[in-house]
Amino acid sequence: MIHTVSYSFSELTLDRNYLSAMLGFPDGVLPEPFDQYVAEAIQEAESLCEIRGAFCFPEKSEFIAKNSCISVDGIEFGIGKTVAKELRNSTSVALFICTAGEGISRRSRELLAGKNPVLGYILDTLGSMIVETATDQLQKEIMRIALSQGFSITNRYSPGYCKWSVGDQHKLFSFFPPNCCGISLTDSALMHPIKSVSGMIGLGKEVKFREYTCDLCSQVECFHKNYMKRSGIQSAV
Amino acid sequence: MNELLVKLSECIEFGKINMASPYPPQMKGQEGADEITRRALEEGVPPQDILTNGLMPGMERIGVKFRENKVFVPQVLMSAKAMSTAMLHLKPHFLSGAAKQKGTFIIGTVLGDLHDIGKNLVGMMVEGNGYKVIDLGTDVGSEKFIEAVKQNPEAVVGLSALLTTTMVSMEKITKEIKDALPGTLVTIGGAPVNNDFCTKIGADNYSPDPQGVVEYLNSKIA
Ligand code: B12
Numbered sequence: 153m154i155h156t157v158s159y160s161f162s163e164l165t166l167d168r169n170y171l172s173a174m175l176g177f178p179d180g181v182l183p184e185p186f187d188q189y190v191a192e193a194i195q196e197a198e199s200l201c202e203i204r205g206a207f208c209f210p211e212k213s214e215f216i217a218k219n220s221c222i223s224v225d226g227i228e229f230g231i232g233k234t235v236a237k238e239l240r241n242s243t244s245v246a247l248f249i250c251t252a253g254e255g256i257s258r259r260s261r262e263l264l265a266g267k268n269p270v271l272g273y274i275l276d277t278l279g280s281m282i283v284e285t286a287t288d289q290l291q292k293e294i295m296r297i298a299l300s301q302g303f304s305i306t307n308r309y310s311p312g313y314c315k316w317s318v319g320d321q322h323k324l325f326s327f328f329p330p331n332c333c334g335i336s337l338t339d340s341a342l343m344h345p346i347k348s349v350s351g352m353i354g355l356g357k358e359v360k361f362r363e364y365t366c367d368l369c370s371q372v373e374c375f376h377k378n379y380m381k382r383s384g385i386q387s388a389v
Numbered sequence: 390m391n392e393l394l395v396k397l398s399e400c401i402e403f404g405k406i407n408m409a410s411p412y413p414p415q416m417k418g419q420e421g422a423d424e425i426t427r428r429a430l431e432e433g434v435p436p437q438d439i440l441t442n443g444l445m446p447g448m449e450r451i452g453v454k455f456r457e458n459k460v461f462v463p464q465v466l467m468s469a470k471a472m473s474t475a476m477l478h479l480k481p482h483f484l485s486g487a488a489k490q491k492g493t494f495i496i497g498t499v500l501g502d503l504h505d506i507g508k509n510l511v512g513m514m515v516e517g518n519g520y521k522v523i524d525l526g527t528d529v530g531s532e533k534f535i536e537a538v539k540q541n542p543e544a545v546v547g548l549s550a551l552l553t554t555t556m557v558s559m560e561k562i563t564k565e566i567k568d569a570l571p572g573t574l575v576t577i578g579g580a581p582v583n584n585d586f587c588t589k590i591g592a593d594n595y596s597p598d599p600q601g602v603v604e605y606l607n608s609k610i611a
Contacts, residue, residue, distance in 0.1 A: 176461025184414045186463050264509060269466040276506055318554050340501030340554045 154328060155297075157290055159203040164285045166194070166278075173379040174277050186270070193274040200275075201282055202253030204333035205290040209297075209355075213245050227323050229352070232315035234368050238306055242354030246294045247327050248308070251335050252283040252347040279347040287349050298355050306354035307365055311341075314368055324350050391434060394443035397425045397475070401447025401517070404467025406474050412467055422471040426478045436482035437489065440519060444475055448517030452600035462510065469513035476516075483521075490521040492610035493544035495537045497525035499562055502555035507579060511547060514599035520606060531565035538570050545606060548592075550579040560590040567591065574609060576602055 169180035171190065177183070182190060210225040220233045224245060231239070239245070256279040263272030287308065295305045312318035321341040330336075336344045343350065366377045399405070400422040403413045407423035420428075422444075429439050451468040454460045482488040494515045498508050505527050516522040523541065525533055538544055546566060550559045559582070563575045576594040577587055578601075587595035596602040 175463055185412050189463070261505070264506070269470055270463050273462055273466055273506065312553070318552055338501060338503075340552065340558070342501065342503060342552060342555070344503070346503060 154206050154208050154332065155293070156204065156206045156333065157293060158205070159286050159289060161198045161201050161203070161282070164203070164282065164289065166281060166285055170379060171278065171281055173375050174281060175274065176375070178375075178378060178382065186274070189271050189274050190278075193271060193278050196259065196271075196275065197256060197278055197282065200253070200255040200259050201279075202255060202334070203251070203282065203286045204253070205248060205250035205286060206328055206332050207246050207248035207290060207294055208327055209244065209246050210327060211244075213242070215240075225327075227326065229311075229320050229323055230317055231309070231320075231352070234314040235309045235316050235352075238309065238365075238368070239352070239354040239359075241356050241358040242306060243303075243356040244354075246298075246305075246353045246355060247324055247351070248287070248290055248294065248353065249325070249328060249333060249335055249343075249350045250283060250287045250290050250348065251333055251343070251345050252279050252286065253334065254345040256282070257346050283347045283349055287351075291353065294353055303355045303357060304359050305361060306359045307361060308351045308353045310349060310351035321350055324352070391429070391438070391442070393425055393429045393432070393434065394438065396420075397422060397429065397439070397443035398447035398450070400425060401444055401468055401471050401475070402450045404451075404464060404471050406467070406471045422475040423478075426475040430478060436479050436487050439475075440479060440488055440490075444472055444517065445519050448472055448514065449600075449603070452514050452518070452603060456598050456600045465510065465514070469510075469517060472513070472517040491519040492606065493521045493523065493541045494547060494606060495523045495525065495534065495541065495544045496547040496549065497529035497534060498527040498549045498551075499555050499558040500528055500530040501558050502550050502552060503527045504549070504551035504579070507551065508547075508549040511549065511578065511599045511602060515547075515603055515606065518603045518607075520610075529562075531562045531569075534562060534566055535569045538566065538573050543610070545574045545576060545609065547602060548575060548577045550577075550582060553581050556581060556586065559592075563590050563592045576605055578602065 172180045172182050213222055213224045216223050219236050222229050222231055256275055260272045260275040291308055298305050311320040318341045321337055325337050335348050366380055405416045405421040407421035410421055411417055451465055455465050496508055496512050498505055512522045512524050523537055534546055548559050550556050566573050566575060575592045577592045578596050584595045594605045
């Protein structure tokens with residue numbers, strides 16, 4: 153069974169400080185006139201977004217190949233050692249996809265190539281944040297269902313991160329009907345609309361959700377890592 | 390050096406587009422790249438000087454600050470906008486031959502990939518540093534790159550990719566360009582790309598940021 157969700161822009165709680173960090177300004181203080189541009193972008197985004205998501209709970213999953221692969225309803229995901237370790241105690245998984253829609257990227261592209269590149273860039277960044285925030289909501293929905301059955305959930309993990317091949321998106325998408333939520337996948341495993349994410353969440357009685365996962369990632373320069381550090385969230389487990 | 394050109398370079402560095410633009414706050418109410426370029430041309434400053442001694446030093450300074458994390462993409466875009474506004478006044482002089490760009494850079498995001506913000510940023514910075522930039526867009530295959538090089542034989546090609554899956558395409562395109570037109574220089578970039586990959590696929594250069602590719606071009610062409 154496929155569960156679908158849709159959110160209006162106003163249902164999402166956007167963290168403006170995080171947006172500033174994504175734009176590059178680390179202290180959450182946006183110099184003039186970028187603060188006005190952000191306000192303008194937020195206003196525009198309201199009518200541009202079509203935020204939708206879907207998730208499912210496949211029936212059977214088991215770890216194989218020295219625990220760096222997981223077989224979900226007979227389909228093998230090469231999630232790699234790092235993600236496998238995080239999902240280790242899961243007894244089942246949820247798969248999800250989520251998008252902010254094409255509108256925001258279309259508008260952003262138009263502005264970037266024309267009159268207002270800065271606003272275009274801010275809209276693009278806002279689009280990334282919208283889809284991430286919507287996925288937070290979707291994850292809460294998955295957690296609610298899991299809890300009602302006595303399970304906890306892990307964090308979410310996406311193909312393309314931590315040595316999990318982005319090509320595995322083809323396998324992940326095979327669990328959803330074609331063009332589900334308006335998201336399609338190219339041969340090169342790129343989702344369309346661009347502002348989309350996909351991933352897997354572990355479920356089980358013994359799994360833990362953790363606040364800080366940056367220690368799993370080898371990226372050196374990353375606004376997210378820096379932001380977490382500044383916010384004081386950095387203790388692993 | 391001409392006082393106007395010093396001012397112009399500051400307009401580019403700080404992203405002051407025109408008089409009406411409120412950015413940057415410390416230059417509110419002052420003339421911007423638009424007015425100063427026009428005035429310089431009226432006063433008879435050679436277009437080549439405007440490009441080489443006014444616009445380019447400003448763009449170079451912002452590129453270096455970006456690399457050093459002292460400014461971020463929004464500020465770079467302000468500078469690029471100031472630059473392109475000034476360039477509108479210079480375009481006729483490029484066409485007449487009164488001013489020359491340093492060389493040609495052909496850029497595109499490789500087949501299978503639709504990411505374009507990073508590529509666009511690179512294009513803007515390269516243009517701002519005195520090159521003619523031909524942007525082929527996204528999802529571009531070998532034929533299109535090869536065709537563009539045939540029309541601009543001295544051009545350097547820049548390839549952008551943001552996914553590991555489309556890096557494969559980068560390898561194929563590099564090889565096909567080199568097979569069809571030996572001697573063509575190919576430089577690559579994008580989040581998952583690195584130096585080892587560059588060597589492996591036989592590309593000529595990898596740069597993590599736009600300033601890097603400007604320096605590469607300057608070393609090869611200018
Ligand atoms: C924001 C972001 C997102 C956003 C928006 C994506 C978008 N493109 O709009 C969202 C949340 C939607 C997203 C989703 C995904 N993402 Co993402 N994302 C990023 C992130 C954090 C920043 C990308 C960005 O906009 N950067 C800003 C621009 C300006 O930078 P840039 O494009 O890199 O360009 C700069 C340089 O690379 C360079 N450059 C670029 N091109 C060229 C060319 C030349 C010639 C030169 C010299 C230089 C150069 O200069 C530019 C300016 O400095 C990167 C990680 C990172 N730090 O880069 C991951 C990243 C791109 N994402 C990644 C992945 C895996 C995904 C997903 C597949 C995850 C998933 N399963 O859901 C999806 C795919 C989305 C899709 N449509 O298919 C991977 C891709 C690598 C891979 N494994 O294939 C990255 C690299 C993260 C990682 N693993 O390290 N993502």
